[in-house]
Amino acid sequence: MKKSKTIFTKPENSRRSFIKNAAMVSAGIMIVPRHVLGGKGYVAPSDKLNIAAIGAGGKGNGDIKEFSKSPNVNIVALCDVDDRRSAETRKLHPDAKYYKDFRKMLEAEKNNIDACSISTPDNLHAIATMAAMQLGKHVYTQKPLAHDIFEARALAEAAGRYKVITQMGNQGGSSDGVRQAHEMIDAGLIGDVHTVQVWTNRPVWPQGLPTPTGNFPVPAELDWDLWQGPAKTVDYNPAYLPFSWRGYNAYGTGALGDMACHMMDPVFRILPIDFPTEVECSIPKSWTLDGKEAKYPDGFPPASVIHLKYPRKDGKGDISVSWYDGGLMPPLPDELVDGDRFGGSDGGALFIGDKGKMIVDCYGEDPRLLPTKLMKETTMPKQTIARVPEGHYLQWVNACIAGYGKGKTSSPFEYAGPFAESILIGNLAIRSWNLESKKANGKAAFLGRKKLLWNAKEMRITNFEEANQFVKREYRAGWSLGI
Template sequence: MPSASNSRRKFIRNSSVAAASFFIVPRHVLGKGFVAPSDKLNVAGIGAGGKGQSDIAEFFKTGKVNIVALCDVDDRASATSRKNFPKANYYKDFREMLEKEKNNIDAVSISTPDHTHANATLAAMQLGKHVYTQKPLTHDIYEARLLTDAAKRYKVVTQMGNQGGSGDGVRKAKELFDAGLIGEVHTVHAWTNRPVWPQGIPTPTGNHEVPKELNWDLWLGPAKYIDYNPAYVPFNWRGWWAFGTGALGDMACHIMDPVFRLLPIDYPNSVECSVVNSWKNFFVEGNFVDSCPPASIIHLNYPRKDGKGNIKVSWYDGGLLPQRPDELLPEEAFGNWDGGALFIGTKGKMLVDCYGDNPRLLPTKLMKETTLPQPSIARVPEGHYAQWVNACIAGYGKATTSSPFEFAGPFTESILIGNLAIRSWMLVNPKMKGWGDKYMGRKTLLWDARNMRITNFEEANQFVKLDRRPGWELSL
């Protein structure tokens, strides 16, 4: 017969186990819609101001996330996020954060200027952390290919921040297309109102004191060192090639997303462009090669993956637009304020707004006169952010995301080929006279996607893989 003391010890031990079990509650016990604290995703935010601030807030709103660490090179930008999440450890260098917090975090949100996306994203993936990276996925073509390969190697859940990819609009557009209502698409026009920041301007000069809250060297990251100038921070960096990707990089991930989801294409085989280098200085000799242009038109030719010909995709920004289709009534909107895309097929036309919203056949009366297909593609009612969170909690390979790097990487590459064409144009047009004496008129660049090379203009290949400062190299 056990003694009283042994019985007491057994009771305490069993009670302790029961108490511990109470605090680690399995998900199924709590019921649908409730998440146990132990099941929450521990997320770190690299880039805690601006879009990073709103991204972090969106993840937290899911009710399934702990924000455990924040990182930003600018204390001013990160002030609100630090106030909202006072228990999160705060860092200025994401490399230090990842090293110190690697055992505390499950996933990382990256929302920094374009030129530091690849470094932060790859570093997190190499630690086995799931990643959500804002659009455009990368700053150059080589980086996009690298992150695509990294996602396969490190087997983590990935998502690019092009929220329209999870919207109902692009799915409805796909259903309309798959129903054959516009036939085989052969031409697409896509456009945006961007830039809404300065572009086509001289490189800023002057001596400026670096704000005490900003670590300028870390902000530059892999970019060539230049002196601090308020023209770059906190927002207008988008218009400078060293840091941003201009109007195309900012908006094509939203506006051209339906193009890549609907059509059988991946990489273009040629690209050409027309550029307005500066509205205010159009007749000035020379151009502003450090600044993205204020307006451009880009033409991309895509071989269909099924071998049935080609699809031509044209991009317009800076207020330039394609011709309105005849089927669109004079008072009807041609896209929305942010832009849109027009699909031209062998049987008809379809118009979508930015993010793939509001897809409609043209003329729009067809939306009432035609028998439209029933929904057949699964929607994402939880939205882009929660979809990624849920997939991370489920684990790699257990759930899908709308813009995994498998999709987002090649998509980003394709977009950035347009910027390669623009930069090549600016490189050989110092006096705004076509392609110069040697390259009169508009030159078509031929793209070898497999080897990531322009085959007929060697100078263009410098824009495939941009130079990086020592210490910021990328390697799988």
């Protein structure tokens, strides 16, 4: 598809110049006379960054509210397959044109929009994002960026090819905490990190359940066919909506997809790693009310443990990263004293180096050495990494206004793509476990569980061919990634 030109492609373009000046006005720097702007901070609607939202309910509604905090943003189009979920957003933005099919919206609005926010179930992230980028539109895509490894790699490569500003929606990537933690590790306060343990309280939705069945009428406000996107067509079932789709692999990416982009961001952002070479998992048995072992062939388990091995890019050996969800947790460190928090309410991450340990909460917040008394006894390093006072959302807005090559974001796809791959390979291990369990016919499948060997360059598991079916999924007719 030929890439459409955007308002940011020509330096002399007056619209780009105007909104760049408007951004500086909102920061308190007056370049354009106030009488021209109509008052301090005023920006004419026609000179704002025009955003279209693909996904206007739920998290999409929250994202739109965050973007709208900037005086330089104009929400010009909304798209959602469920009129019920999008009702509040449409009320807040009555002048925005409303669509149900994002493909029709992009075609109709391609000359009116500059950027897109994508907040849909995970299985539509990559397709909607790629379609917007191919039109030269900047994109803000919710985590975990993509549904499978192939899609994550494709989006990372496309961002540079289409020269657009990108941001994955892991807002902790712009937090002060993760930057402080980065400075502490860079300063050598815990030495070279060799092990990281990460845990979360997710899932907080029903997970580890049989595939939903039953015959239910489709609500009049919902386009069920569009909601399913590229997934295989199934009968409508209210068990999937509005949030529990996360637990089914046709639409979601489980606890890893929901929270690992938050919990593991400090790991991937701080340490000298990119792609893992090994992954393995273990899944505890779960039981139904009548005492039978629960089966979840089309979904994710209620709890899991994932182990990843990363070669350090500085040549100093490997880093082991372990993920725990569903109430499973790593051992408490000996340096944790009574009264100390082991992470935050949503989970945390423990960095173990050859000279000490450091713990952070969700989003990398509140980094602290263990034992915590060291925080008073140790001289903290000076700030070396720039903070993001405007936050994750408006950082993207301002970067779009600055233009490609000038505007910077915390989680551009060049970073978020490889990061998402690391998360999604954990789900590949989970689904491979299910394959092994079927082969074992319930006879101690864990005895034959595999350590999967990953060739990142070729995007292949090299020692268990059946696992490679999960690297790239098949889309149903009518849906394509467009590459």
